[in-house]
Amino acid sequence: MENGAAKPVIVAIDGPSGTGKSSTSKAVAAQLGLSYLDTGAQYRAITWWMVTNGIDIADPSSIAAAAGKPEILSGTDPTGPTITVDGVDVAGPIREQDVTSKVSAVSAVPEVRARITELQRAIAASAVTGIVVEGRDIGTTVLPDADLKIFLTASAEARAARRSGELKGADLHTTREALIKRDAADSSRKTSPLAKADDAVEVDTTDLTLQQVIECVVTLVEEKRAGK
Ligand SMILES: Nc1ncnc2c1ncn2[C@@H]1O[C@H](COP(=O)(O)OP(=O)(O)OP(=O)(O)O)[C@@H](O)[C@H]1O
Numbered sequence: 340m341e342n343g344a345a346k347p348v349i350v351a352i353d354g355p356s357g358t359g360k361s362s363t364s365k366a367v368a369a370q371l372g373l374s375y376l377d378t379g380a381q382y383r384a385i386t387w388w389m390v391t392n393g394i395d396i397a398d399p400s401s402i403a404a405a406a407g408k409p410e411i412l413s414g415t416d417p418t419g420p421t422i423t424v425d426g427v428d429v430a431g432p433i434r435e436q437d438v439t440s441k442v443s444a445v446s447a448v449p450e451v452r453a454r455i456t457e458l459q460r461a462i463a464a465s466a467v468t469g470i471v472v473e474g475r476d477i478g479t480t481v482l483p484d485a486d487l488k489i490f491l492t493a494s495a496e497a498r499a500a501r502r503s504g505e506l507k508g509a510d511l512h513t514t515r516e517a518l519i520k521r522d523a524a525d526s527s528r529k530t531s532p533l534a535k536a537d538d539a540v541e542v543d544t545t546d547l548t549l550q551q552v553i554e555c556v557v558t559l560v561e562e563k564r565a566g567k
Pocket residue numbers: 354355356357358359360361362363379501502505544547548549550552
């Protein structure tokens with residue numbers, strides 16, 4: 340760059356539920372002084388708005404017609420990310436089971452994806468030092484020119500154990516089945532499904548600690564910045 344400032348670095352981290360995308364992305368962004376965007380939170384936020392406003396989740400045309408209405412704002416500080424809908428802080432409500440069980444249906448609607456993808460690209464373009472963006476279709480669709488693409492995986496057993504630990508001992512079998520069902524819906528939708536980009540680096544986190552995954556991704560970003 341002309342003034343000698345480093346070019347912003349764009350990192351895309353995708354993968355199924357519970358593979359560690361959020362924990363890893365936040366820590367990597369904080370360590371490297373980058374912004375952080377949780378795109379799942381945006382899909383959850385628009386789902387929350389649809390539910391709160393009585394939109395029929397079983398009717399894609401009703402969802403499509405309402406997709407442009409809510410104003411969704413994401414705060415991108417990795418040490419305190421925020422999410423609001425029409426000025427309401429929805430960080431808590433979007434993690435509730437009702438939203439989790441409906442988000443795949445809402446996020447499959449092309450008009451919803453077009454709206455949210457536009458927001459995501461604008462946020463990434465305005466990140467001064469760079470950004471870590473995590474989701475399902477970041478490397479394939481949202482930011483296909485990202486400097487580094489990572490695809491995190493882990494066995495269904497490991498992911499369910501992590502999640503049920505987080506949900507204070509929720510039944511392992513039920514948690515595993517719910518994860519598998521959501522991944523199947525996200526992978527099989529027509530528009531921008533959950534998928535690994537051809538040029539993504541796959542990291543299997545099943546037998547790695549969170550700290551090991553963070554170190555691995557930080558090293559990959561630093562190598563990319565050094566032009567290796
Ligand atoms: N490598 C790891 N080893 C053990 N636990 C982990 C590891 N990575 C993440 N976790 C834990 O697993 C849980 C899920 O992680 P996280 O929310 O980061 O996953 P995610 O991929 O973003 O999930 P989702 O897509 O459902 O939001 C968290 O409690 C986190 O602390």
